[in-house]
Amino acid sequence: MGSLGQHLAIDGAGVMPVPSIVEQVAAIARNELAPLACGIDAGTVYPADVLRRFGEVGAWSSHVPEDGAADLNCAIDAIGAIGEVCGASAFMAWCQNTLVWYVANSSNETLKERLLDDVASGRLLGGTGLSNPMKSFFGIEKLKLKGRKVEGGYVVRGALPWVSNLGPDHMFGTIFEREDAPGEIVMFVADCADPAVTLQPCQPFLAMDGTGTYGIQFRDLFVPDELILADPAGPFVKKIRAGFILLQAGMALGLIKDCIKIMQEVAAPLGHVNRYLPQQPVDFRALADELATETAILAADPYNTDETYWRKVVALRLRAGEASVAAAHAAMLHCGARGYLKGNRAERRLREAYFVAIVTPATKQLRKMLADG
CATH class of the missing domain: 2.40.110.10 (Butyryl-CoA Dehydrogenase, subunit A, domain 2)
Incomplete structure (x- = not known):
């Protein structure tokens, strides 16, 4: 799987590991995106150059179908790595990956010839x-x-x-x-x-x-x-709809991971009182692992036409949105007053988490979809 494996390169010193796509994306996120996160949140920065940098290392191309099959796991993991740093950028990563998903799945060969390489590489956003x-x-x-x-x-x-x-x-x-x-x-x-x-x-x-x-x-x-x-x-929408929704899981998983980090960072000064809070980092680590495992299974088979599979995708997306809000809420409570300061990472994460819960398909729409059968 592209998100987990490493390729090998040979130089004068012998065999050297080459970072995976997700590792390269994570490095760019830490070094180039992190300083921009507050500006992106405030609306003073649109990170076009960083989005193109992600494209250069393969963030937007890993889910392009080959021989009629596609695997979304690397794309989701890359969105997650971006989301650990900046929820807004994870959303933009989802937008870009979704556009690639549309173009790559079209049967219009003229359109694919014109656009696929440019959108998958990030030259065209x-x-x-x-x-x-x-x-x-x-x-x-x-x-x-x-x-x-x-x-x-x-x-x-x-x-x-x-x-x-x-x-x-x-x-x-x-x-x-x-x-x-x-x-x-x-x-x-x-x-x-x-x-x-x-x-x-x-x-x-x-x-x-x-x-x-x-x-x-x-x-x-x-x-x-x-x-x-x-x-x-109509038939095209049915083909791409699972991918459309599953790629959003990266936004949730990245945000939840950072909320766990926030809780861990305040454990030393506040752990003596935070231990009385009902939700602890260990709870969210277990939840994040469970969501990631289920996402990985579903993301390996995005063209599955079985109705049971589709309901699992919808249910996973619902759980991911609700878990995002729960994790950000817990992070805020663990931080206490320091998290309530404007510009604190915890308050930004709380606002971003609500977006995960209301972006289409929103929590209420997902519940309606499941209720309607």
């Missing part, structure tokens, strides 16, 4: 505009984008309230409903550089303002056939 469509599939919202067939492609109009990991030279995948064939959906890649696409800054969030998140307006955007991911998109 981007995200996913599937929050509204994912809600629409489960009866929570109606699709906000409409498209009509024209020669050589479609013309799309409408607006999306939040799409992340974007900039003026970025791209993202999303879905519209055909006006000329109600109920039929088409998935495509939108180019932010197109004059018909407007990026509108959002109101400040509770956290993670440096994630390149914008409201998007499409004013009769022409989408050429070479940017169509799937038409019709």
Whole structure:
């Protein structure tokens, strides 16, 4: 598995281990991302250069399918390594990996030829505009984008309230409903550089303002056939949906690991009183190990079409979001007043944890999905 193994290189001194993708990502996160974390949280920094550095060492390419099979474990572990340092950047890593997942799974060879190498290497950054469509599939919202067939492609109009990991030279995948064939959906890649696409800054969030998140307006955007991911998109969504959700586990696992570290760091000065708190680091280590083990099993088989498998993916995502909030809550209680200071890592982690619980698919949507069967 790419996340665990090490390759060997030979130099003058003999056989030397070459760090795995995840080890290289972790090193970049510690050395280059960590100093930016507070600025990303505050919205003064969008870490485009670091995201490209992650791409250079393979963070965005490990889950590209080979011979019809894919394994998401290395990608999830890399997101986790980023998330141990910065939850906002782990979210952007998920956005980038999800865009790669869309492009890599498309049967549109022209699109893959044009985009796959660039998005998988990080030369082209981007995200996913599937929050509204994912809600629409489960009866929570109606699709906000409409498209009509024209020669050589479609013309799309409408607006999306939040799409992340974007900039003026970025791209993202999303879905519209055909006006000329109600109920039929088409998935495509939108180019932010197109004059018909407007990026509108959002109101400040509770956290993670440096994630390149914008409201998007499409004013009769022409989408050429070479940017169509799937038409019709229904079967394609079923193919990529497990990967879409499983990749989010990296955000939760990285955050939980750092919350455990926070609790351990205050054990020396506060352990004499923290031992009375009901949740201890050992509890979250066991929970994190359990979630990681289940994630690894499911992530090795993302094309599984069995309904039982799908329910396991949804249930895992629900547990991961709830565990993130629980771990961050416990870290705050272990820190006490020092954690309540603005800028303290514990208070940032608490705000980031709520995001893991509400980003699509949110806790309430996941519970609805399980209840609806």
